[in-house]
Amino acid sequence: RASVPVVINTWPFKDAAAAAWSVLRSGGSALDSVEKGCARCEIEHCDGSVGYGGSPDESGETTLDAMIMNGNTMEVGAVADLRRIKNAIGVARAVMELTEHTLLVGESASVFAENMGFIAEDLTTNNSVNIFLQWLKGNCQPNYRKNVFPDPSKTCGPYKPRTILKQKGRTRQANTRSHD
Amino acid sequence: TIGMIALDKDGHVAAGTTTNGLTHKVPGRVGDSPIVGAGAYADSSAGAAAATGDGDVMMRFLPSYLAVELMRAGADPSAACKTAISRIKRHYSEFFGAIICANTTGHYAAACNKAPGLSQFHYMVSNSESDIPLLKTVDC
Numbered sequence: 001r002a003s004v005p006v007v008i009n010t011w012p013f014k015d016a017a018a019a020a021w022s023v024l025r026s027g028g029s030a031l032d033s034v035e036k037g038c039a040r041c042e043i044e045h046c047d048g049s050v051g052y053g054g055s056p057d058e059s060g061e062t063t064l065d066a067m068i069m070n071g072n073t074m075e076v077g078a079v080a081d082l083r084r085i086k087n088a089i090g091v092a093r094a095v096m097e098l099t100e101h102t103l104l105v106g107e108s109a110s111v112f113a114e115n116m117g118f119i120a121e122d123l124t125t126n127n128s129v130n131i132f133l134q135w136l137k138g139n140c141q142p143n144y145r146k147n148v149f150p151d152p153s154k155t156c157g158p159y160k161p162r163t164i165l166k167q168k169g170r171t172r173q174a175n176t177r178s179h180d
Numbered sequence: 181t182i183g184m185i186a187l188d189k190d191g192h193v194a195a196g197t198t199t200n201g202l203t204h205k206v207p208g209r210v211g212d213s214p215i216v217g218a219g220a221y222a223d224s225s226a227g228a229a230a231a232t233g234d235g236d237v238m239m240r241f242l243p244s245y246l247a248v249e250l251m252r253a254g255a256d257p258s259a260a261c262k263t264a265i266s267r268i269k270r271h272y273s274e275f276f277g278a279i280i281c282a283n284t285t286g287h288y289a290a291a292c293n294k295a296p297g298l299s300q301f302h303y304m305v306s307n308s309e310s311d312i313p314l315l316k317t318v319d320c
């Protein structure tokens with residue numbers, strides 16, 4: 001049996017679902033519901049794959065990606081490789097409502113966010129520093145490099161391109177602890 | 181990553197995602213989440229979908245867009261989700277990924293690809309049937 005209004009979200013992130021539902025239950029819009037539900041995960045980190053303080057890159061930095069889409073108007077706002085701003089879904093909505101664009105990325109997206117009033121702050125936490133330090137101690141395994149030397153399956157970079165490209169199956173798999 | 185779909189009392193549909201991406205990624209790497217039609221897609225006249233998993237692979241197949249277009253063509257959410265997953269599976273049999281789908285009548289479903297560490301996929305549903313969010317599970 002179906003019933004509307006309804007919220008569905010990936011993974012067992014209960015608080016996010018409850019936050020989104022509270023908007024719909026009080027007559028709010030689908031767009032506000034999605035923004036509020038996703039923002040709850042950014043604050044609570046959910047399983048660590050959302051928000052500041054998780055998934056450090058090879059340089060130890062946490063960057064964020066987010067998007068929001070209005071199915072009525074087909075408007076979209078999205079940010080990618082966002083730095084220093086915790087509320088990525090909020091910035092995505094600002095891209096949709098405060099520009100004619102769809103997607104802003106990287107350092108310039110962060111400057112846009114600061115100009116629009118979002119707070120710039122460090123996205124690093126003890127958790128992300130620990131993940132990064134353990135990774136360095138473990139010879140930077142796993143990583144997403146290929147066809148480079150020194151051998152990325154054994155050692156950290158810096159890497160240089162290998163002259164001969166080997167074509168082989170995808171070795172690295174995302175998993176429950178590290179995915180999009 | 182969290183991917184979310186909402187249908188409000190006026191039948192408006194929205195979708196969104198937010199993530200901190202893959203751990204130990206190459207700096208500058210962006211996954212599927214912020215890519216329209218990959219991480220999520222919404223059209224109030226057809227439905228919405230949102231995906232999660234190995235974004236480097238999944239984004240190439242635009243699973244959320246495909247699922248919404250299948251629902252527009254009359255597929256139920258479960259069939260739409262499964263087709264979107266199987267389209268990727270043809271090329272990457274062990275990819276790690278899942279998708280949630282909802283149509284304009286409020287019917288919803290999810291599908292996932294059986295991979296190491298993913299044999300079931302858990303997702304949340306909130307509607308007026310129960311004031312607290314319901315945990316749902318689908319076998320991959």
